[in-house]
Amino acid sequence: MNGRLLLLIESNTTGTGRQFAQRAAAAGIEPVLLSADPGRYPYAAEDGLRTVTVDTADPAALWSAVRELAEAAEIAGVLSSSEYFVATAAEVAARLGLPGPAADAVRACRNKTAQRRLLAGAGVPVPGFTEVGEVAEAVDAAARLGLPVVVKPVQGSGSVGVRLCASLGEVADHAGTLLAATVNERGLAAPTRILVESYLTGREFSVEVVGHEAVVTVAKHVGPPPVFVETGHDLPAALLARRRDALTACAVAAVRALGLGWGAAHVELRLDGDTPRVIEVNPRLAGGMIPELVRRACGIDLVTAQVRAAAGLPVTLERDRDAGASIRFLTVETAGTLGPADAVEEALVRAREVPEVVDAVLYRAPETPVGPAEDFRGRLGHVITAGSSTAAAARAAEEALTRLAGALRPPAEPSTVQPPAPTDTAPDHKDRKDRMDRMDRMDRMDRQEIV
Structure with a gap:
């Protein structure tokens, strides 16, 4: 046998896919990506990741590839960072006798109707x-x-x-x-x-759960209707304690009702007055770079926790800091283009000059046509910030996003997104000054230890 392998069945195209492989390598386990098209994930070639080309939608072909790998090395664990393959990864892990969630529970969870019926039957509020x-x-x-x-x-x-x-x-x-x-x-x-x-009009949040433990509550930013593009996240969410407790209790109850409880779950909710209602439960780590925000704000590495759990290694979720972190995604409301290379580079440099910025990136090449986002694929880039409080991080993210928008031609404000107010009012998509005023109020609440 030659070393230990962590099998990664497909990946998400943005977010934590690359980090899964990196954390496995850091733990002394070789990551291997099994994919129908490894070229779909540029990081695999950039990082020299070992890949196996196989039809991952064909159970027999996939199992044959897994058995071939198992003949040459010990399989330490099986994971997927792709929503579409978490059930597949759970099934393969179970066949190998390795740790993982219950495949039947994951499969039922992925069907939104089956999920809602299970939740409603258990008394968990849903729309x-x-x-x-x-x-x-x-x-x-x-x-x-x-x-x-x-x-x-x-x-x-x-x-x-x-x-x-x-x-x-x-x-x-x-x-x-x-x-x-x-x-x-x-x-x-x-x-x-x-x-x-x-349709629920209350503010939207997510609760990141590991096992049956709520790790953090995230305030979500969603672009204007009729679509529901996530345009940013702030954590920990600025909330009155009773509302935070209600959200976390509802999220954990949802995870239990669905028969989950191994590894990570990403629970999305909206407040309907004082009642949290579950929009959906995802039996996986959050996307949208939320795990990186958790690491920056709380010192908890959810990606490492998931990798170590899959490999049967001890997991720790100890918080070692009490800060804030935010992400904003660049989107546009009207069709246009990214500017030439020099303008794009200048926008990136200016965004990175904001003191709290820890990452700023554009996903598209210079002079690429861009248009309004219908879903996550329409996001053009992001900025990540870490600050002394949630409000400080959010304020910096707004400033950095405005600078990043300088890459657009003609220069334009990014799509307007309403950061969460300290009340339960729904987003109203007002102008930038109103957004900054709300964040100032959030900051005062932080300092007064109301949240």
């Missing part, structure tokens, strides 16, 4: 919902639930295909589009069912 397979059924469901409604695929990630519909005509149009799709954005077969659910 009103109906699963449908025909356009007429979607229209009827929307009429029963009351407009506006959210229409979305029963499986998916990154807000792909999720849309707020304000009229029955919009419901029919979007339902027709979703039901006509035969494959999703990963080229995998798309379910022929969709979900129609009540």
